[in-house]
Amino acid sequence: MKIAVCIKSVPDPDCYDKITLDPVNKTLNRAGIPAVINVADKHAIEAALQLKEEYGGSITVVSMGPPPVEQQLREALAMGADDAYLLSDRKVGGADTLATSYAVSKLIEQTGPYDIILAGNESADGATSHVPAQIAEWMGLGCICSALSIRVEDGKAIVTKKFENGTGTFRLGLPCVIAVNQRINKVRLTNMMAVLKAKKKPLTVFSAADITGLDESRVGLAGSPTQNGELHMAESTKVCTMLEGTEEEAAAMILEKIKPLLKA
Amino acid sequence: MWWMNEERQMIAAAAREFAEQEVRPAAKLMEEEEKYPEAAIRKLGELGMLGLTIKEEYGGAGADYVNYGLMIEELAKESHGFGLLAYLASELTLGLIEKMGTPEQVKDLIAKGLTGEKIYGICFTEPCGVGNPMEYETRAVLDGDEWVINGGKIFITNADIADTFFVIAKTSDYNPATMTGLTFFVVPSDTPGLTVGHIENKLGWKGSHTGQLYFKDVRIPKDAIIGAVDNAWLPLNVALLPMFATYGPMNLGAMETIFQKTLVFLKSRVQCGVSLWDAHESIRIDMMKMFLKIDNYRSAVYSALEDENRGENISAKAVALKMQGADLLEEIASQCIELHGGTGTVYETGIERFYRDAKMGTVGCGSNRTLINSLASMIFQ
Numbered sequence: 001m002k003i004a005v006c007i008k009s010v011p012d013p014d015c016y017d018k019i020t021l022d023p024v025n026k027t028l029n030r031a032g033i034p035a036v037i038n039v040a041d042k043h044a045i046e047a048a049l050q051l052k053e054e055y056g057g058s059i060t061v062v063s064m065g066p067p068p069v070e071q072q073l074r075e076a077l078a079m080g081a082d083d084a085y086l087l088s089d090r091k092v093g094g095a096d097t098l099a100t101s102y103a104v105s106k107l108i109e110q111t112g113p114y115d116i117i118l119a120g121n122e123s124a125d126g127a128t129s130h131v132p133a134q135i136a137e138w139m140g141l142g143c144i145c146s147a148l149s150i151r152v153e154d155g156k157a158i159v160t161k162k163f164e165n166g167t168g169t170f171r172l173g174l175p176c177v178i179a180v181n182q183r184i185n186k187v188r189l190t191n192m193m194a195v196l197k198a199k200k201k202p203l204t205v206f207s208a209a210d211i212t213g214l215d216e217s218r219v220g221l222a223g224s225p226t227q228n229g230e231l232h233m234a235e236s237t238k239v240c241t242m243l244e245g246t247e248e249e250a251a252a253m254i255l256e257k258i259k260p261l262l263k264a
Numbered sequence: 265m266w267w268m269n270e271e272r273q274m275i276a277a278a279a280r281e282f283a284e285q286e287v288r289p290a291a292k293l294m295e296e297e298e299k300y301p302e303a304a305i306r307k308l309g310e311l312g313m314l315g316l317t318i319k320e321e322y323g324g325a326g327a328d329y330v331n332y333g334l335m336i337e338e339l340a341k342e343s344h345g346f347g348l349l350a351y352l353a354s355e356l357t358l359g360l361i362e363k364m365g366t367p368e369q370v371k372d373l374i375a376k377g378l379t380g381e382k383i384y385g386i387c388f389t390e391p392c393g394v395g396n397p398m399e400y401e402t403r404a405v406l407d408g409d410e411w412v413i414n415g416g417k418i419f420i421t422n423a424d425i426a427d428t429f430f431v432i433a434k435t436s437d438y439n440p441a442t443m444t445g446l447t448f449f450v451v452p453s454d455t456p457g458l459t460v461g462h463i464e465n466k467l468g469w470k471g472s473h474t475g476q477l478y479f480k481d482v483r484i485p486k487d488a489i490i491g492a493v494d495n496a497w498l499p500l501n502v503a504l505l506p507m508f509a510t511y512g513p514m515n516l517g518a519m520e521t522i523f524q525k526t527l528v529f530l531k532s533r534v535q536c537g538v539s540l541w542d543a544h545e546s547i548r549i550d551m552m553k554m555f556l557k558i559d560n561y562r563s564a565v566y567s568a569l570e571d572e573n574r575g576e577n578i579s580a581k582a583v584a585l586k587m588q589g590a591d592l593l594e595e596i597a598s599q600c601i602e603l604h605g606g607t608g609t610v611y612e613t614g615i616e617r618f619y620r621d622a623k624m625g626t627v628g629c630g631s632n633r634t635l636i637n638s639l640a641s642m643i644f645q
Contacts, residue, residue: 078274147569189285190278192312192335193325197272 001057001152003048004108005081006119006135009065009072013124021233022248028231038073040120042079044180047118047150049080055152058082060114062107064092064100070087070203078190078198085111089208094221097126101134103219106211109139116157121146132179142172145179173252174232266504267330267566275331277288279338284313290345294471295617300425301471302383305353309380314354333430340517344496344593344621345469347514348628353377353422353502355385355507358361360430363489364499369450374426385426385453387417387477389571395634397438397446401477404433411449413482417462419628423475424460427453431479432496443497446488452595457482468620469628471604485496497630501579506572508582508629512565515589517624518618519558519596524614526600529607540603548605554596569643580642589631590625597622 011019011033020029037045048059061076063069064087073084087107090234095103108117117136123130130147136143149160155170162181172178208214217223243250272592316332318324333356356378361369364567376382392399402415408418413433420429431449438445449456472559473525530541530551540547568581597619601608609613626632 074270074272075277078278147586189276189282189307189311190312192278194312195271195274195278196325196327196331198274212344231510240480 001051001055001116002060002112003051003057004060004062004106004112004114004252005041005044005048005076006104006115006122006131007045007061007063007076007121008038009035009063009069009123010038010123012036013039014248016164021231035068035072037075038123039119040122040124040180042120042180043182043184044120044185045076045079045081045186046117047147047178047180047246049188050091050115050148050185051116051152052080057115059112060085062086062111063106064088064095064104064107065092067205070205073199077201077203078195079188081193081203084204085105085203086203087208088205090220091208091216092219094224096224096226097128097130097134099133099219099221099223102138102223103211103214104131104209105135105138106113106214107206108135109213110206112175115205116150116152116175117141117177119177119179121181127156129179132177136177139175139177143177143179143241144170144172146181147178148181148184150178150184158241183255265562265566267301267570271332272331276325276334277336277552278311279313279335280341282308282313282513283338283342287339287342287346288467291346291471294343294345295611298465298470298473300422300473301349302425302512304346304350306380308350308353309378310365311312312378313350313366314380315358315362315374317355318374318378320357322362322370323378324358324362324374328574329509329572330566333509333566336510337513337517337520340514341521344514344518344618344625345472346540347510347517348421348469349472351507351510351514352385353380353383355510356504356526357386357430359507360386360490360503364448364571366487367488369490376427382427383422384427385420385422385429387420387429387431389417389419390415391418393634394630395638397432397434398440400432400434400438400446402431404435404447406435407483409486410483411486411488413449413451413457413484414480416479417479419464419474420477421455421472421474423477424463424473424520429458430476430490433479446496446497447493448496449484450488450490451479451482451484455482455484466624466628468617468619468622471622490596504575506580506582507585509565509572509578511586511589512561512568512582512627513628515585515622516562516595517559518621519561520575521613522597522618523551523554523558524599525613526603528606550599558596559593561589562578565589580612580639582644583630583635583639586625586630590622590632593625594619594622 011030015033022029052059059081061073061081061084069086073086077084093104095160119132133143144159144161146162147159151158156177160167160169229240244255286304286307290304293299312325315324316327322324336347339350358374361373361528388394389401404411404413429451435447436445456527457480463473463475499584531539532541563620568578572578601615
């Protein structure tokens with residue numbers, strides 16, 4: 001079974017409090033913020049590893065971004081993926097989810113074919129959850145998002161999906177795209193030997209010109225129908241008030257505070 | 265930092281992940297129940313973190329010493345004592361066999377140590393003092409095809425844990441001029457005549473079981489020695505002393521944790537509407553002085569480990585790093601506890617245990633007062 005896993009390099013969520021807004025360019029100032037593999041994508045890699053252990057085959061990780069994203073692809077190789085591809089070109093920069101999914105789908109077509117294409121359900125920075133379904137649409141494949149379990153039977157993927165009030169199980173023909181929920185698995189700890197071997201695994205960087213049939217009018221800023229509007233830093237105006245006295249007195253004070261809200 | 269690269273960042277990140285998921289809960293049990301972190305140590309083996317620098321042909325990862333240092337630093341951020349136990353289960357014991365063992369010992373002892381299947385201990389100290397081999401009383405006498413060992417050891421880490429001990433015993437009268445007369449033996453812990461005595465209730469390094477061992481007519485095969493008869497100082501100098509450098513990243517990890525916890529506390533502790541950090545210039549100066557000392561120590565640690573990668577003899581540097589680091593860790597821990605006020609003395613704050621471990625570092629595995637004398641000999645004689 002050939003599995004592709006789409007990963008995204010995102011600013012380390014542990015450092016979100018250090019990200020600032022450029023007031024002039026309306027962009028995020030990420031200087032000094034380390035990049036990491038998007039957390040949900042790590043669960044997608046773990047899901048791929050479990051599928052490979054069960055059914056055999058290979059795992060390819062793909063991503064799009066500037067050259068430093070190679071670091072996150074190396075991390076994915078250290079986690080157990082077999083090879084990696086990066087689409088890195090100024091022409092694909094500034095892409096919204098539509099242009100991103102188009103470019104990544106072309107990268108997948110170029111490096112495939114694959115039986116299953118996995119991704120995290122959403123990214124920690126954008127959190128739109130658009131890209132997996134859009135990749136499936138570009139490639140004309142079936143897609144399930146928020147997957148909680150995956151197995152393969154009789155050439156079909158059996159996927160349990162999370163809904164708002166429960167779960168449902170679906171049967172998809174292969175190839176298909178599956179976006180995983182973070183609850184699908186526990187990501188295993190990385191083996192040090194695998195880290196050291198990761199540098200010897202194949203990692204190929206493509207430019208836009210290397211991708212066969214890539215329509216350059218559909219990628220990058222030019223291919224993006226959505227653009228950032230005004231961005232503002234959220235201001236926290238919450239104030240913590242310490243209530244003193246006995247438990248009964250404090251409970252009475254809390255009641256007084258919330259009474260007006262209940263009436264409203 | 266000049267010593268970092270892509271691979272080393274991944275090694276550090278993987279070790280950090282392990283430390284947060286495995287060492288953190290193990291450290292709690294080490295402190296509160298004196299429990300040896302056996303599951304976490306064996307898991308280190310499963311993940312290729314025991315014997316990181318052991319050659320690939322022996323089953324190790326073949327990583328360099330900076331990678332090893334980065335791993336120990338991350339482990340020690342959660343627990344200085346766990347860092348010590350990881351060092352004992354890996355480069356200290358496996359490195360000794362790699363450098364000085366016979367092909368049979370390499371095949372048997374290293375393979376089982378790398379996976380965490382077997383845990384080892386090293387036996388030096390006797391009641392007369394570790395640095396006083398003239399008066400060591402543990403003796404081994406050849407009887408046909410077997411060595412017969414009699415005597416006792418104290419302050420042995422892993423005393424009731426290890427599967428096999430590497431034991432120094434007198435095989436002839438010790439000659440201080442040639443440093444001969446001692447031999448390293450390989451003694452399985454289930455050998456008849458070997459018994460475990462009292463396990464000490466120590467100030468720090470909780471969860472590392474340090475105790476006494478008694479040898480009464482302990483018989484081992486004639487070839488169960490490391491290196492040559494009467495020449496235990498060669499394995500000591502070749503394999504053990506350079507790995508004293510491990511105390512560098514161990515101390516560094518502990519310092520970084522204490523410093524970061526203190527910084528967070530000072531910025532969040534508000535009195536009269538102002539944080540302690542913003543209110544007191546003297547506190548900022550104290551913290552900056554500590555930061556610079558830690559930063560200098562970090563450079564010295566990784567510089568020495570790079571020297572080790574180049575094949576230089578770093579024994580003197582390694583001993584110096586152990587001494588200086590233990591003193592600096594004690595100083596940093598002491599100052600950070602004071603900056604916390606009473607909160608710093610409370611176990612749950614997570615600082616005072618590093619202070620206790622720091623004191624262990626100044627006396628354990630060769631006290632600073634013994635080592636500084638040895639260091640003078642190493643450098644000036």
